[in-house]
Amino acid sequence: MTLLIPFLILIVMTIAIYTVISVSRNREIMFRTSADYTQQLVDMANGEIDSYFLNMENIAQLIMQSADVKNYLLFREKDKNTADYLQCVRRVEQQFKTLRDTRNDIYNIGIIGWRGNYLINDEATEMNPYADLTRQSWFQKAKSGEEGVAYSHVQNIVKDRYPWTVTLSRAVWSQTGGEEIGVLFIDMNYETISSLCQKINLGKTGYVFILDSDGKLVYHPKQQLIYGGVLKEETIRVLETGNGSFYSADGQKIYTVSISRTTGLTVVGVTKVAELLQKSRQMKDLFLLVAVLLLSAATLVSVLIADRISDPIRDLGRSMKEVEKGNFDINLENPGFHNVIGDLIGSFNIMIGHIRELIQQIKDEQAEKRKSELMALQAQINPHFLYNTLDSIIWMSEAKKNEEVIQMTSSLSKLLRRSIMNDREFVTVSEEIDYVNEYLRIQKMRYYDKLDYGIQVSERILNVTMGKMILQPLVENAIYHGVKLKEGGGRIDITGGEEEGKTVIRIRDDGVGMDAETLKKLLLQDRTKATGRVGVFNVNRRIQLYYGPEYGLKFESSPGVGTTVSILLPYPGEEE
Amino acid sequence: MKAEKVRSRLAGALLLLLILGSVLLILGLLRRDTEKTCRIIYIPKRKESNDFWSYVAAGARTAARENNCSLSIMSPEKESDIQGQKELILKAVAEKPDVIALAPSSETEIDDAIEKIRAAHIPLVYIDSETVKDFADVVVATDNVTAGSKMAVPILPYLNESSKIGIVSHVQGVSTAEERIEGIKKGLGRFADRIVGTVYSNSDPELAYRETARLIGEHPDLGFLLCTNEDASTGAMKAVTDLGYAGKIRMVGFDNSMEEIEYLERGGFEALVVQRAYSMGYLGIEKALDLAKGRKPIHRTDSGSSLITQSNMYRDENQELLFPFYPQEYSSQANGTE
Numbered sequence: 001m002t003l004l005i006p007f008l009i010l011i012v013m014t015i016a017i018y019t020v021i022s023v024s025r026n027r028e029i030m031f032r033t034s035a036d037y038t039q040q041l042v043d044m045a046n047g048e049i050d051s052y053f054l055n056m057e058n059i060a061q062l063i064m065q066s067a068d069v070k071n072y073l074l075f076r077e078k079d080k081n082t083a084d085y086l087q088c089v090r091r092v093e094q095q096f097k098t099l100r101d102t103r104n105d106i107y108n109i110g111i112i113g114w115r116g117n118y119l120i121n122d123e124a125t126e127m128n129p130y131a132d133l134t135r136q137s138w139f140q141k142a143k144s145g146e147e148g149v150a151y152s153h154v155q156n157i158v159k160d161r162y163p164w165t166v167t168l169s170r171a172v173w174s175q176t177g178g179e180e181i182g183v184l185f186i187d188m189n190y191e192t193i194s195s196l197c198q199k200i201n202l203g204k205t206g207y208v209f210i211l212d213s214d215g216k217l218v219y220h221p222k223q224q225l226i227y228g229g230v231l232k233e234e235t236i237r238v239l240e241t242g243n244g245s246f247y248s249a250d251g252q253k254i255y256t257v258s259i260s261r262t263t264g265l266t267v268v269g270v271t272k273v274a275e276l277l278q279k280s281r282q283m284k285d286l287f288l289l290v291a292v293l294l295l296s297a298a299t300l301v302s303v304l305i306a307d308r309i310s311d312p313i314r315d316l317g318r319s320m321k322e323v324e325k326g327n328f329d330i331n332l333e334n335p336g337f338h339n340v341i342g343d344l345i346g347s348f349n350i351m352i353g354h355i356r357e358l359i360q361q362i363k364d365e366q367a368e369k370r371k372s373e374l375m376a377l378q379a380q381i382n383p384h385f386l387y388n389t390l391d392s393i394i395w396m397s398e399a400k401k402n403e404e405v406i407q408m409t410s411s412l413s414k415l416l417r418r419s420i421m422n423d424r425e426f427v428t429v430s431e432e433i434d435y436v437n438e439y440l441r442i443q444k445m446r447y448y449d450k451l452d453y454g455i456q457v458s459e460r461i462l463n464v465t466m467g468k469m470i471l472q473p474l475v476e477n478a479i480y481h482g483v484k485l486k487e488g489g490g491r492i493d494i495t496g497g498e499e500e501g502k503t504v505i506r507i508r509d510d511g512v513g514m515d516a517e518t519l520k521k522l523l524l525q526d527r528t529k530a531t532g533r534v535g536v537f538n539v540n541r542r543i544q545l546y547y548g549p550e551y552g553l554k555f556e557s558s559p560g561v562g563t564t565v566s567i568l569l570p571y572p573g574e575e576e
Numbered sequence: 577m578k579a580e581k582v583r584s585r586l587a588g589a590l591l592l593l594l595i596l597g598s599v600l601l602i603l604g605l606l607r608r609d610t611e612k613t614c615r616i617i618y619i620p621k622r623k624e625s626n627d628f629w630s631y632v633a634a635g636a637r638t639a640a641r642e643n644n645c646s647l648s649i650m651s652p653e654k655e656s657d658i659q660g661q662k663e664l665i666l667k668a669v670a671e672k673p674d675v676i677a678l679a680p681s682s683e684t685e686i687d688d689a690i691e692k693i694r695a696a697h698i699p700l701v702y703i704d705s706e707t708v709k710d711f712a713d714v715v716v717a718t719d720n721v722t723a724g725s726k727m728a729v730p731i732l733p734y735l736n737e738s739s740k741i742g743i744v745s746h747v748q749g750v751s752t753a754e755e756r757i758e759g760i761k762k763g764l765g766r767f768a769d770r771i772v773g774t775v776y777s778n779s780d781p782e783l784a785y786r787e788t789a790r791l792i793g794e795h796p797d798l799g800f801l802l803c804t805n806e807d808a809s810t811g812a813m814k815a816v817t818d819l820g821y822a823g824k825i826r827m828v829g830f831d832n833s834m835e836e837i838e839y840l841e842r843g844g845f846e847a848l849v850v851q852r853a854y855s856m857g858y859l860g861i862e863k864a865l866d867l868a869k870g871r872k873p874i875h876r877t878d879s880g881s882s883l884i885t886q887s888n889m890y891r892d893e894n895q896e897l898l899f900p901f902y903p904q905e906y907s908s909q910a911n912g913t914e
Contacts, residue, residue, distance in 0.1 A: 128841075129842075130841045130842040130843070131841075135890055136890070153890065153892075153895060154890065154898070154899045156841065156890070160838070162834070162837070164899065164901045190901065194901070204644060205642060216892065217892070222638065222858075223896050223901070224635070224854040224896055224897065225635075225854070225855055225858055227892070227893040227897065228852045228854070228879075228880055228897070229880065230855045230858065230879075230880075286602065289598065289602065290598075296594055297591065297594060300590060300591060300594070
């Protein structure tokens with residue numbers, strides 16, 4: 001879980017930054033994009049209209065230059081039955097037909113001569129007798145030699161037909177160029193322009209309208225409503241602004257203006273701010289939604305990943321704790337993937353294995369070392385004692401005391417055998433007592449009256465095991481440092497039993513005893529080197545090495561009274 | 577190991593759910609965009625076989641489209657099919673639209689059906705005509721009194737004490753007819769008493785023809801004929817032409833059928849009073865939308881009318897009105913369903 005938190009912080013931060021930026025810049029970007037897009041569209045529309053007019057202009061030029069057209073316009077009423085006239089009519093008709101066939105957006109092509117001749121499309125087409133041409137601006141302009149264009153109007157020149165057209169008109173001059181002989185006009189289907197404007201998609205509520213250079217509406221999707229006074233359009237501001245865009249006075253619409261240099265037409269794209277805002281809101285919703293989704297998906301995925309990483313790590317940690325406590329019997333299961341964690345667990349297992357081996361090795365070495373130390377500490381038969389005993393045997397032999405010689409020799413041989421039998425480290429209390437008994441028997445024979453002894457050991461401790469050669473050195477001490485130095489000899493008592501859960505063996509002498517200071521020093525230092533013998537220090541050390549510091553030797557002594565050594569050993573319980 | 581598998585499966589399912597949920601949400605977001613904001617049912621007097629009613633419908637469609645509102649048009653076959661309109665009103669009420677826009681074909685006879693609209697608490701807009709009892713929240717119509725008085729304007733210079741004026745009206749008792757006649761009288765002023773006869777065509781050009789012929793028969797020295805709607809105008813004009821009275825009787829027509837326009841162009845009519853039908857439809861639906869949004873627009877809106885003569889008919893503002901230009905998009909929709 002702790003791994004998850006930085007993960008999540010990272011994810012939340014990233015997504016938050018992304019969302020804040022997209023949401024805050026969304027509106028601005030949207031408006032700018034919309035403005036650019038609208039500008040492109042109106043420029044394009046204007047370009048398309050330009051090419052239309054250029055095309056019409058070209059057609060007009062063709063007709064204006066046509067000799068047949070000029071000839072036709074100059075025929076007089078009386079010549080209309082001639083073959084020349086008929087031929088001329090056919091040729092003009094053919095020309096018009098060809099032009100109209102190539103361009104299906106051309107409604108009418110017509111010429112009207114000052115001599116009363118006219119031809120609209122073909123000879124069969126009748127002019128509307130009620131059409132008052134003098135009221136039509138395209139006619140007036142062409143007649144006065146100007147380039148006439150009527151951008152959007154109802155063309156009533158053909159009888160019974162009232163189409164909406166864009167009309168281009170020109171004066172037609174005589175072959176010599178000196179005299180104006182008539183007017184030509186081309187009607188383009190107004191729908192071409194209107195559908196062009198409708199095709200431009202400025203959202204659901206946006207629209208396109210066109211003004212001519214005088215500010216007159218050429219196309220507006222709601223022309224009717226504007227003329228009816230229901231709606232107003234910001235035509236004046238459009239004309240004032242020129243190319244570019246501006247907000248309407250109420251701030252609800254954005255006008256994008258494109259003026260054509262060729263035609264002077266102004267194409268205006270209008271987008272509603274409300275729609276842009278709605279779109280921007282929708283985008284914002286979308287961004288937020290995506291952010292929430294990303295967040296939840298990322299959280300989910302990171303929980304999964306974190307679990308896969310942290311679970312084995314947690315296991316590893318738990319195992320480490322075990323190791324800290326000293327339990328090395330651990331083998332972690334490898335989660336089964338080959339990544340850093342897997343390697344780590346593998347290494348951990350190998351390390352624990354190594355540690356286990358090392359510990360075992362150290363344990364073995366320690367045991368070996370202790371064994372050899374114990375060997376070193378183990379008391380040996382004092383050579384003085386051996387010498388003295390052998391001396392005593394010789395002396396007794398000379399005195400022919402056969403019985404005593406046999407007894408002493410057999411005791412000595414028992415002692416020696418015991419001490420040679422080094423294979424066992426531990427013996428029972430009874431064995432140890434037996435050993436001491438043999439030793440004391442020899443000493444008794446040597447000192448005779450000067451030494452008395454008694455052994456009284458409880459049956460309960462006879463089978464208790466204890467270190468070998470512990471009692472003998474202590475008894476030796478009691479003789480040499482206690483009883484021997486006393487005038488008239490003394491007595492040694494060995495007692496044994498169980499006390500407070502411990503096996504206690506006491507060696508009490510009524511010898512010279514020790515003062516407090518000597519007693520204190522007794523267990524403090526290894527005097528083996530000084531004396532060349534195994535001292536009580538070593539005995540004590542051995543016991544403690546075997547059984548722990550609560551066991552060992554305890555001395556009580558006072559000068560002139562005697563010394564008591566207590567040997568404290570574990571008591572294993574009744575059943576043993 | 578097992579628990580882990582279950583968990584990863586659970587996570588997979590969760591992820592799938594999340595993706596599904598998000599797809600639905602995004603779809604919902606996009607859908608919200610295309611949803612119509614409101615539903616309006618418009619019941620005109622008749623099908624769009626007549627120019628006037630098709631212009632009204634075109635204006636209505638534009639307003640609906642602009643406001644992203646769904647508009648259903650339920651038209652009776654004929655203007656005189658009052659029972660048919662009543663049935664359509666009941667059908668519309670059953671569909672529970674946000675607003676109903678209605679051009680009542682009778683001033684009194686469809687009251688019971690209109691009461692159903694009121695009972696269902698559906699806001700009601702009258703377009704073009706009204707009923708005697710004012711049931712509607714809003715009325716969008718030509719101010720017929722003003723329109724009627726405009727009809728008098730072109731003949732005023734020719735009037736004298738002995739002039740004889742005839743009126744060919746459409747349906748007796750219908751508000752539009754009566755108000756236009758009232759307007760004509762107002763416009764004529766002191767010459768109002770020169771009206772020698774009023775006939776009714778019941779919005780049938782044939783009947784208009786016969787009634788006009790009858791009127792001329794009764795008053796052979798008739799100098800002026802004022803016609804109060806499209807069918808009355810064309811029927812009367814035909815009768816006058818056929819009886820050889822063309823040029824003798826000065827006529828003023830109403831509305832702008834192609835036939836009337838051609839007569840105007842060749843001088844048959846002194847003038848036409850043209851209602852702004854497109855504006856009427858547009859404003860009617862716009863007001864209906866206001867009602868749907870809970871706003872209370874002003875009770876009565878005049879959609880306007882214009883007096884058009886031979887000399888001003890090709891002016892920008894008038895040719896737009898006389899020859900409404902409908903791009904392909906609208907005309908194709910006119911026959912389709914919405």
